[in-house]
Amino acid sequence: MALTKETKQKQVPKQGMLENVMKQFNTASELMNLNPNIKKILSVTNNELIIHFPVRMDNGEIEIFKGYRVQHNNALGPYKGGLRYHPTIDIDAVKALAMWMTWKTSLAGLPYGGAKGGIQMDPQKYSLSELERITRRFAYALGDNIGPEHDIPAPDVNTNAQTMAWIADTYMSTKTPSERSKNQHVVTGKPVGSGGLEGRDRATGFGVFLTIKYWAEYKHIDLKDKTFIVQGFGNVGYWTSHFLQEVGAKLVGVQDAFGTIVNPKGLEVESLFNYTEANDGSIVGFPESDIIDNDRFFALDCDICIPAALGNQITEDRAYQIKAFLIAEGANGPTTVEAEKILKERGIEVIPDILCNSGGVVGSYFEWLQNRNGELWGLDEIMVKLDKRIKEVFKKVYETSQIKNLDMRSTAYIIAIERIERAYIQRGIFP
Numbered sequence: 549m550a551l552t553k554e555t556k557q558k559q560v561p562k563q564g565m566l567e568n569v570m571k572q573f574n575t576a577s578e579l580m581n582l583n584p585n586i587k588k589i590l591s592v593t594n595n596e597l598i599i600h601f602p603v604r605m606d607n608g609e610i611e612i613f614k615g616y617r618v619q620h621n622n623a624l625g626p627y628k629g630g631l632r633y634h635p636t637i638d639i640d641a642v643k644a645l646a647m648w649m650t651w652k653t654s655l656a657g658l659p660y661g662g663a664k665g666g667i668q669m670d671p672q673k674y675s676l677s678e679l680e681r682i683t684r685r686f687a688y689a690l691g692d693n694i695g696p697e698h699d700i701p702a703p704d705v706n707t708n709a710q711t712m713a714w715i716a717d718t719y720m721s722t723k724t725p726s727e728r729s730k731n732q733h734v735v736t737g738k739p740v741g742s743g744g745l746e747g748r749d750r751a752t753g754f755g756v757f758l759t760i761k762y763w764a765e766y767k768h769i770d771l772k773d774k775t776f777i778v779q780g781f782g783n784v785g786y787w788t789s790h791f792l793q794e795v796g797a798k799l800v801g802v803q804d805a806f807g808t809i810v811n812p813k814g815l816e817v818e819s820l821f822n823y824t825e826a827n828d829g830s831i832v833g834f835p836e837s838d839i840i841d842n843d844r845f846f847a848l849d850c851d852i853c854i855p856a857a858l859g860n861q862i863t864e865d866r867a868y869q870i871k872a873f874l875i876a877e878g879a880n881g882p883t884t885v886e887a888e889k890i891l892k893e894r895g896i897e898v899i900p901d902i903l904c905n906s907g908g909v910v911g912s913y914f915e916w917l918q919n920r921n922g923e924l925w926g927l928d929e930i931m932v933k934l935d936k937r938i939k940e941v942f943k944k945v946y947e948t949s950q951i952k953n954l955d956m957r958s959t960a961y962i963i964a965i966e967r968i969e970r971a972y973i974q975r976g977i978f979p
C-alpha cells in the first residue's frame with residue numbers, strides 16, 4: 549500500500565546528516581594527518597544566515613517563511629551550492645549539505661567553495677504564483693549575501709530552472725541598469741533562454757551514469773541487462789535512469805515521495821517520465837507496474853542501487869537488506885556512516901556522493917563561465933567536456949583508492965581536503 553506523500557515525508561529523519569558529514573570528515577582528516585589548524589577551520593561553517601520573511605498568499609493572508617543560506621568555506625573560490633525547498637530543511641541539514649559542497653567542488657577541481665540553502669516548506673502546498681512570490685522575497689532578503697563572484701546558488705530538491713530565473717531576475721533588479729547584465733551568473737541552472745547552459749538539466753544524472761560506467765569498466769562489468777533501482781525520480785533519478793537505459797540496463801524499481809513501484813521485466817524510463825508529468829509528479833499507478841510497500845524498496849533484487857532523493861536513506865537495517873553489488877549516490881548524504889561499515893563488510897561498493905553527483909556542479913561551472921565570458925556553447929561540446937572532467941576525477945579517485953587500499957569515499961575526501969589544505973598553506977593559514 550502506498551503511503552500518502554505527507555506521511556512519507558514525516559518518515560524522513562530530520563537529524564543526522566551533520567553528524568554523518570562530520571564523522572566522514574574526521575575519518576579522512578585522521579587518515580591524511582590533516583594540519584590541525586586547517587581541521588579547526590574546516591570543522592565549522594564560515595557564515596550561517598537564517599531569514600524569516602513574510603509573503604502574501606493567494607487568499608490575502610501573510611505567511612512567514614524560514615529561509616537559510618550556509619556558507620561553509622571559500623578557500624578555493626566563491627561559495628557554490630543549491631537551494632532546497634523541503635519541510636525537513638533546518639540549520640543542521642543545510643550546514644551538512646554546505647560542507648558536502650566544499651568537498652565536492654574541491655574534488656572536481658573547480659574554483660569554488662561550498663554553500664547550501666533553502667526554505668523550510670512543502671512546495672506542493674503552494675500555487676505557482678505563491679511560489680514565485682516566496683522565491684522572490686527570499687532572494688530579496690538574501691540580498692548581497694549571494695552574488696556572482698561571492699555565492700552562487702543553483703537548483704536542488706524541489707527547485708528548478710524556473711526558481712533560478714526568478715532569483716536571477718530579483719537579484720539583477722536590485723542593481724543599477726548598467727550593472728544588471730553583469731550579474732546574470734548570480735545563479736546557475738537557469739532556463740536556456742535566460743543564460744542557462746544547454747544540458748545543465750541532465751548534467752547531474754549524466755555524471756551519475758558516467759561514474760557507474762567508469763566503475764563498471766574498471767571491474768570489467770557490462771552494464772547491458774544489469775538491473776537497477778532508483779529512489780527519487782526527479783531531476784537526478786530520471787536522467788540517471790535515462791542514460792542507464794540507453795546502454796541497455798533495466799530499471800526494475802522506483803520510489804518517490806508517493807510510493808514504490810516495481811516490474812522485474814523493466815520499467816520503460818521515458819514512459820514513466822511522461823506518466824509522472826501527467827500525474828502531479830507521482831509514479832504510483834504507472835501501467836505495467838506493481839505497487840509495493842515502501843519498506844521493501846532497498847531489499848529489491850537488483851545489481852545497482854541509486855539513491856537519488858534525500859539524506860540518511862541507507863540506514864543499518866537497510867544496509868543488511870540491500871542486494872545490489874554497487875550503490876551510486878545520486879543524492880547527497882544518502883548513506884549513514886554505520887550503514888557504510890555494513891556495506892563494506894558485505895562487499896558492496898559505494899560511489900560516494902561528492903564524486904557520483906558532481907556532474908551537476910561541473911555543469912554549473914560551465915554555465916557560470918559562459919555567462920562571465922559572454923560565450924555560448926553547444927550541447928555536444930558541453931557533454932564532451934563534462935565526460936572528460938568526470939572521467940579524470942573518477943580515475944583519480946578510483947586508482948588512488950586502489951593504491952592506498954581505501955574505500956572511494958575516504959579517498960575522495962582526502963583528495964578534496966588536500967587541495968584546500970594546500971591553498972591555505974600556500975597563502976598562509978591566517979591571511
Ligand SMILES: NC(=O)C1=CN([C@@H]2O[C@H](COP(=O)(O)OP(=O)(O)OC[C@H]3O[C@@H](n4cnc5c(N)ncnc54)[C@H](OP(=O)(O)O)[C@@H]3O)[C@@H](O)[C@H]2O)C=CC1
Binds near residue numbers: 909
Ligand atoms: N539537481 C541537481 O543538480 C543535484 C541534486 N543532487 C541531489 O540529488 C538528490 C535529488 O535531487 P533532485 O533530483 O534535484 O530533486 P527533485 O526535486 O528533482 O527530485 C527529488 C525526488 O526525490 C523524491 N522524494 C522526495 N522525498 C522522498 C521520500 N521521502 N522518499 C522517496 N523519494 C522522495 C521526490 O518525489 P516526489 O516527486 O514524489 O516529490 C522526487 O522524485 C538530492 O539529494 C540532491 O541534493 C546532487 C547534485 C546536484
Ligand SMILES: O=C(O)CCC(=O)C(=O)O
Binds near residue numbers: 630701703909912
Ligand atoms: O550546481 C550547483 O551549483 C550545486 C548543485 C548542488 O546543490 C549539489 O551538487 O548538491
